[in-house]
Amino acid sequence: MLNDPTTVLRGVGPKKALILKEEAGIETIEDLLYYAPRRYVDRSHFKLIKDCFVNELVTISGTISDVRVVRRRKRMLEVVIDDGTDTCTGVFFGGIDYFLKLFTTGDTVIFSGKINFFRVKQITHPEFDFIENADDATHRAINTGRIIPLYRSTEKLKGYGLDSRGFRRIIKPALETYAHQVIETLPEEFLAAHSLPGLRESLYAIHFPDSFDHAERARKRLAFNEIFFHQYYLAISRRFIRETSNRPAAEINTDLFHELAASLPFKLTEDQKTAIEEIRRDMSSPFPMNRLLQGDVGSGKTVVAMAAALFANGLGVQTAIMAPTELLAQQHFNTFQRLIGNRLRTVLLIGGLSSADRRKAYDAIASGGADLVIGTHAIIQEEVRFKKLGLIVIDEQHRFGVEQRSALREKGDETDLLVMTATPIPRSLSLTLYGDLSVSSIRTMPADRIPVKTLAFPESRLSGVYNSIEKYISLGRQAYYVLPLVEDSDKLDLKSAIGVFEHLKNEIFINRRVELIHGRMKQPERDAIMERFKRGEIDILVSTTVIEVGIDVPNASIIVVEHAERFGLAQLHQLRGRVGRGSHQSFCILITPDDISDEARARIETIVSTTDGFIISEEDLRQRGAGELIGVRQHGHGAEFEFADLSVDIDLILHAREFAEQSVARIDDITRLWREFRNRKYGPLLDGIRNKRILSILS
Ligand code: ADP
Ligand code: MG
Numbered sequence: 238m239l240n241d242p243t244t245v246l247r248g249v250g251p252k253k254a255l256i257l258k259e260e261a262g263i264e265t266i267e268d269l270l271y272y273a274p275r276r277y278v279d280r281s282h283f284k285l286i287k288d289c290f291v292n293e294l295v296t297i298s299g300t301i302s303d304v305r306v307v308r309r310r311k312r313m314l315e316v317v318i319d320d321g322t323d324t325c326t327g328v329f330f331g332g333i334d335y336f337l338k339l340f341t342t343g344d345t346v347i348f349s350g351k352i353n354f355f356r357v358k359q360i361t362h363p364e365f366d367f368i369e370n371a372d373d374a375t376h377r378a379i380n381t382g383r384i385i386p387l388y389r390s391t392e393k394l395k396g397y398g399l400d401s402r403g404f405r406r407i408i409k410p411a412l413e414t415y416a417h418q419v420i421e422t423l424p425e426e427f428l429a430a431h432s433l434p435g436l437r438e439s440l441y442a443i444h445f446p447d448s449f450d451h452a453e454r455a456r457k458r459l460a461f462n463e464i465f466f467h468q469y470y471l472a473i474s475r476r477f478i479r480e481t482s483n484r485p486a487a488e489i490n491t492d493l494f495h496e497l498a499a500s501l502p503f504k505l506t507e508d509q510k511t512a513i514e515e516i517r518r519d520m521s522s523p524f525p526m527n528r529l530l531q532g533d534v535g536s537g538k539t540v541v542a543m544a545a546a547l548f549a550n551g552l553g554v555q556t557a558i559m560a561p562t563e564l565l566a567q568q569h570f571n572t573f574q575r576l577i578g579n580r581l582r583t584v585l586l587i588g589g590l591s592s593a594d595r596r597k598a599y600d601a602i603a604s605g606g607a608d609l610v611i612g613t614h615a616i617i618q619e620e621v622r623f624k625k626l627g628l629i630v631i632d633e634q635h636r637f638g639v640e641q642r643s644a645l646r647e648k649g650d651e652t653d654l655l656v657m658t659a660t661p662i663p664r665s666l667s668l669t670l671y672g673d674l675s676v677s678s679i680r681t682m683p684a685d686r687i688p689v690k691t692l693a694f695p696e697s698r699l700s701g702v703y704n705s706i707e708k709y710i711s712l713g714r715q716a717y718y719v720l721p722l723v724e725d726s727d728k729l730d731l732k733s734a735i736g737v738f739e740h741l742k743n744e745i746f747i748n749r750r751v752e753l754i755h756g757r758m759k760q761p762e763r764d765a766i767m768e769r770f771k772r773g774e775i776d777i778l779v780s781t782t783v784i785e786v787g788i789d790v791p792n793a794s795i796i797v798v799e800h801a802e803r804f805g806l807a808q809l810h811q812l813r814g815r816v817g818r819g820s821h822q823s824f825c826i827l828i829t830p831d832d833i834s835d836e837a838r839a840r841i842e843t844i845v846s847t848t849d850g851f852i853i854s855e856e857d858l859r860q861r862g863a864g865e866l867i868g869v870r871q872h873g874h875g876a877e878f879e880f881a882d883l884s885v886d887i888d889l890i891l892h893a894r895e896f897a898e899q900s901v902a903r904i905d906d907i908t909r910l911w912r913e914f915r916n917r918k919y920g921p922l923l924d925g926i927r928n929k930r931i932l933s934i935l936s
Contacts, residue, residue, distance in 0.1 A: 239267040239418050246407050256399065261389070266415050269408060270440045271459070273879050274386035277452060280349045280364070281383045287322035289352045295360075296349045296381050297325060298368070304340045306333060316340045318348065325358045327365065347381040364402075379405040379445070384452065386444050408444050416440055422462065431892055433458045443880075460881035461889050464669065468890070468897035471673060476901055477911040482524035484651045489521050490551035493580050494544050501540070501576065503683060509537055512677035513544045516655065519675070520548050520628070526653035531661045532679030533850040534814030535686065538657045539572055541679070542630045545655055546573075550581055550608050554627020557648070558611045561633050563587045564764050568789060569632070570611045586612030586621070589761070623648050631656045659814065660807050661851045663858040665883040668890050680851060689817035691845045693801070693827040702797060702826055703745050709795055709824075710749055710776045716795040717815055718779045721803040723755045731800055738779040749776040756783045782808065784815055791819030801827035801844075802837035806857040809844045836860065858884045 242265060243249045243257055257263040263272055280296045289295050299318035306314055314336050316327040327348055329336045340346070348363035364385075366378035379385075380402055388404040419437045428435060432454070434442065439455035446452035494513075498505065505513070512530055519526035532538050546556040560566040570585045577583070584598045584607045601607035605624035610616060626649030656674070667676050682688075694702060706716050718741065722733040734755050742751040752775045754766045763783065770778050771790050778784070778793075782804075796816045801809060809827070816823035827841055843856050881889070904910055 239270075239415055240265045242266075243269060243407070246411055249407060253399065260399075266411055267419075269411050270416065270419070271879070272388065272404070272408070273443060273456075273459075275389050276387050277384050277446070277449065278387060279449070280381050280385050283382070285322045286318075286320050286325045286358065289323075289325070289358060291352055291354045293352050294350070295352055296347060298345065298347045298382070299325070301340055301342050301344050301346060304337065304342055306337065316346075318346060323358065325352075325360060327363045328359050328361045330362070347378055349381040349385075379409050384446050384449065405444075412441050412444065427896065428458075431461075433461060436462075456880050457886070457889060460878065460886055461893055463878045463881050464886065464890050465893040465897060467669060468894045469900060472894075472897040472901040473904075473907065473911055474673065476904075476907050479524050480907060482651060484523055484525070486523040487521050487552055489517060489548050491517070491548065493547040493550060496580065497540075497543065497547060497577060503685070505540065506537065506679070506681055506683055508532070508679040508681050509541055512541050512679060515675070515677050516541070516545050517548055520545070520552065520653050525651045526628075526655065527674050528655050528677060529662070529667065529674040530655055530657045530677045530679070532657075532659065533661070533682065533848075534659045534811065535818055536659075536679040536682055538632075538659075538679065539569065540576070541677075542632070542655065542657065543573065543577060545628055545630060545653075546581060546609050547577070549628035549653070552627055554625050554649075555602070555605070555607065555623050556581075556609045556628040556630065557616050557623070557626060558609070558630040558632065559616050560611070560613060563589060563613055563760065564767055564788060565632065566611055566613050573609070573611065581608040582606065583609040583611060586610050586615045588613060588615050617648075621648070625649075626652055628653045628655070633658060659811065659850070661854045663854050663883075665887045665890050666858065668887075668894060669883060678851070680849075685820075687817065687820075687822050688848050689813055689823045689825050691813065691825045691827065691848070693829065693841050693845050695831050696799075696828055697831075699828065702828065705824070705826075706777065706795055706797070707746070707749075710746075713792070714794040714821060715770065715773065715775065715790065715792050716777045716797065717784060717793060717812075718777055719784070719796065719798045719812055720779070720781060721800045723757055723781055731803065734779055734781050737799065741777060741779060746777060750774065751777045751779065753779045754783060755781045782812065784812075788815070789818055790815070792821075794819065794821045794823040795826065796824070797826045797828065799828045800830075801841060802829045802833040804840075806840050806843060806853055806860070809840070810850055810853050813844070813848070 242254060243263060244251060244254045245266070246269075249257070254264075257269075261272060263269050282296060284293075284295045284297055286297050286299065289297065297318070297320060299320035301316060302319045302324065303315070303317040305317075306312060311330060312333060314329040314333045316329070316336070317324050318327065325348065327350075345368050347366045347368060348360050349365070350360035350363035353359050353361065364380045366381045368378060368382075385401075386405065386408075387401045416437050419440060421436050423433070423436070427433075433439075434454050436458065439458040442451050442455035443459060446455060516526065516528060516530075519528055530538055530541060542558060546558070549556045558566075558569060560569055566585065566587050570583065573581070573583055582601070584601050586595075586598050586602075590598065598607070598610075599620060599622075602610055603622045603624060610621075610623075615621075629649070629652055631654070661678070662676075667674065706718075710716065718737065720732055720734045720737055722729065722731050724735050725731075725733045734753060738751065738753040752766055752770070754763055758766075766775070766778070767784075767788060769775050770793075771788075773792060793816055796812060798804065798809065798812055804812070813825040816825060825844075827844065829837070829841065833841075839860060843853060843860075847853060883890075901907070
């Protein structure tokens with residue numbers, strides 16, 4: 238049976254079974270069949286021994302003509318094979334007694350390995366398989382003669398003989414004995430329509446494929462299972478929420494919003510209008526909004542949030558806007574005051590308030606005297622009680638954890654949620670990791686914006702860069718100057734913010750106002766420096782990435798990033814977003830040493846070639862892979878797939894999603910199914926190996 242313990246296999250005793258379980262999560266035969274190889278090596282191309290060259294990786298087959306123990310400097314075993322064209326000697330230094338029993342003159346074997354030459358052609362510790370005869374190679378061989386799977390094997394596993402070879406030795410018979418019991422989980426027509434192989438074939442091919450293409454199709458099929466299950470879960474939860482929500486549909490009074498739109502000093506872009514309309518529709522619907530608003534820095538997300546707050550007011554409920562720093566909260570507060578005036582009664586709730594002011598704010602929030610609260614995580618404190626919280630807006634959502642988001646949600650009942658981010662999420666990720674969110678995107682910038690010019694230079698050109706900075710400062714502009722480290726470090730040969738600050742201040746820009754800001758300073762000190770920069774009292778602000786998020790200084794028109802090779806794509810893009818916020822042409826200058834890795838070079842080229850954060854996020858995913866994307870793991874979305882690759886499987890995701898929607902639409906009792914999922918703890922973050930079990934309940 239598929240759910241038999243692995244001990245039913247020959248060669249797996251209690252000790253090995255325990256290791257399999259603890260080290261690889263493999264308890265049953267089925268788990269073992271789903272244990273994905275890490276990669277493959279191609280040992281399928283046979284060579285005649287006479288054609289083998291020194292240092293070549295080859296696969297050869299022949300008849301054993303001699304087995305002998307010899308003693309050169311050490312005792313060793315030589316196994317000579319002959320294929321009729323030449324001979325080759327397999328040399329074994331360890332396990333001599335074992336191998337001596339294994340190899341018998343006259344047997345036919347395959348050897349794989351690297352050819353060396355010591356009087357005769359040799360392979361040291363070849364990979365080997367025994368076969369009946371040369372034609373039999375692809376059927377019997379598991380270590381040579383074909384495309385060979387390599388498995389993750391930890392040191393510990395190795396200690397018990399479960400390296401790649403050990404896995405092959407138990408997986409092959411497990412496939413042969415048990416794979417026929419695997420039940421197909423997808424309809425025949427569906428598989429045909431999407432050119433996916435069946436489950437049984439895929440399980441076989443993922444381990445022992447006929448070709449790399451075969452392995453890839455099998456991977457896609459198994460990836461589809463994982464993705465489908467995940468989408469199925471999401472579809473069930475969407476339908477469940479829709480059907481069990483008991484808030485009434487509502488007509489929103491949009492008068493205030495129209496007043497705002499008419500009074501704005503600019504016209505809303507089409508994307509802004511669309512986002513606002515999507516939000517209006519969500520907020521008047523009978524179930525809570527769960528929406529992500531993504532758009533590059535400066536694309537105008539704030540007015541969209543403003544519209545949402547006015548809609549909430551039109552529904553008679555309060556709004557809370559949470560920003561990651563006090564400075565940003567303050568900035569939002571000022572913007573709202575300026576554009577909305579007293580249409581909404583707004584309070585600011587940040588850590589730095591006097592206790593009297595804080596009391597006053599709490600009272601206003603609790604009594605309904607405030608329509609809108611703008612603040613930091615101060616908003617999620619116990620003592621903050623809302624009269625009727627109806628809308629939560631979270632700015633720069635990647636700065637907050639899941640817990641903070643839900644803490645805020647719990648302050649209201651069936652509250653609408655809008656999360657905003659300036660780091661667009663690649664489509665495949667938003668459909669999987671954030672699959673419970675609807676997405677609005679602002680792709681076009683306001684028309685009056687001048688795109689930032691991005692230039693990359695080697696360090697040797699720094700003096701020219703200094704000249705440009707000097708020129709723009711004399712025209713009244715300001716500059717950011719960013720470094721990867723605060724202080725010089727013994728371990729890393731990198732320039733630091735403190736070092737460069739001293740250098741620029743004392744040797745280069747002697748008559749300019751150069752200041753330093755970094756993450757080791759206390760928040761109030763940092764805020765004070767940013768305030769002075771904002772007021773134009775600082776010409777050059779040397780910093781680490783602490784300036785990465787949010788702050789708006791339209792007069793800053795240059796950002797220099799030294800050691801740009803040390804930063805990720807998203808980070809560079811965010812840094813660049815600090816400039817280009819005013820009416821002047823802005824510049825982003827990336828400095829690197831001459832000698833950088835190909836990956837770093839690719840990142841820099843991407844940043845230079847586009848200012849579109851949507852393209853950059855897709856490129857980031859492509860270059861780094863989903864597992865590496867910053868924030869994915871830290872923020873508790875660790876949906877890791879065994880077979881799916883979110884950087885290439887977008888089509889699969891779309892198919893799976895559609896298919897899941899259709900399947901869920903046919904279910905009669907959604908509540909029962911939902912409960913079943915919940916009780917068995919099949920959350921959306923299930924790892925790949927478990928998914929298949931649920932799939933069997935579908936058919
Ligand atoms: P972000 O999306 O980074 O939060 P903001 O909302 O801060 O961007 O907007 C950046 C600037 O663009 C603000 O000064 C805002 O008033 C302005 N802005 C927003 N929408 C438009 C528009 N449609 N046309 C012109 N300027 C706009
Ligand atoms: Mg913003």
